Amino acid sequence: MIDPKIRTFLMIVELRNYTQAGKVLAMSQPAVSHQMRQLEEEYNIKIFYPNRRPLMLTPEGEVLLKYARRAVSIANTARQALEDCKNSVKRFSVGITTTVSEYVISRVLADYCLEHPDVHINIVTDSIKNIYDKLQSYELDWAIIEGTVPKNSYHSVLLDTDYLCLVVSPQHPFAGRAQVSLDELKREKLILRSRAAGTRLLFDNYLYNHSDDIANYNIVIETDNITTIKELVAQNFGLSVMARSACRAELATGRLREVPMENFRIVREINLIYREDFSHTDILGEIRQLYAQNQ
Structure with missing residues (x-):
């Protein structure tokens, strides 16, 4: 299903070198260059900037790369689906953001x-940005993510709502407090998720919306x-703001x-999302019911 020139193109992008790509594909360097010229003529574009080392894609080349990866992913999925059909197997790749994977989702899918x-x-398990990219390129069939879903991008099913909370060590002076302010938090050492994480984005946006x-x-x-x-945090190296569901066990044991x-309230949604062309929505409904039973 995939034009050999596309596979050559993807190998060049991966290795950033025509000669190395040729060695992996058992092709001569002139043959690799010829295939790239054919692709450029076919789409009337320049794929790489000339005389750049290492190789650098043009804007048109970036677009071609996006759809080339999607085409290969669809072809691989089709091949696997046909094989599964012969064996009466339904196979799904499911993306889960890091915090969600620590929660009950993995057990629900196993059940x-x-x-x-x-x-x-x-x-x-990946960052929310990478999960969206993999859904777009058909590397994932559906996903379970933290946070709200972009409008008009995907269909979604709300699985649960959660909230962000401040957690500290039992040895920290805050542990006995009835309440602390954000100004007090500024004087403490924080241990947080990376900036691309859904819960971190919620916290950052909350501060921004409150002129902080x-x-x-x-x-x-x-x-x-x-x-x-x-x-x-348990060893008192710092404090953290995280999803309460992610630390439920530690709160229960007192660690x-x-x-x-x-004046701090950040609600976090857990959504199951899928593309419009996903054809097994009955399974998603069953997953949702099983999730509800595990709460």
Whole structure:
């Protein structure tokens, strides 16, 4: 289904070198160059800027790359779907944002597969931006994400609502407080998710909408590893603002303490999202029901 020139193009982009791409594909360098000239003539564009080292895509080349990757992904998905059809198997790739994967979702998907032996689910944990990109390129069939869904981009099913909270070590002076202010928080060391994370975006946007800025806070560590954040906070290396669902177990055992913040309320949605052309919406409904039963 895929033009060999497209596969050559993708290999060049990956290696940023015609000669190296030719070696991997068992082609001569002139043959690789010829295929690229054919692609440029076919689409009437220049794919790479001339005389740039390393190779750099033109804006038109970037567009071609986007659709080339999508075409290869669709072809691979079609091949797998045909093979699964022969074996009466339904296979899905599901994207999950980092915080959500720490929650009940993974267990729900595992339970669903146990109840439906003909269903295989591949879980891909990634940032919300990468998940949207992979949905767009058909590398993912659907996703479960934190935060609201862009309008008119995808269909969505609301699974749950959560909220952000301030968590501290039981040894921290805030642990016994009935409430703290954002001004007090500015004097503390914070351990937060990376800037691309959904919960971090919610916190940053909240501050912006209240005439504040994350730059006014002392962030000592940023990471997407939720377990690391919770461990560092528990050992009193700093405080964190995170989804309450992500630290529910630690709050229950007393390893972490939740401290209310003055005039602070950030609700976080957990949504199941899918493209308009996704044809197994019945499964999504069953997932939603199973999720509700696990609450």
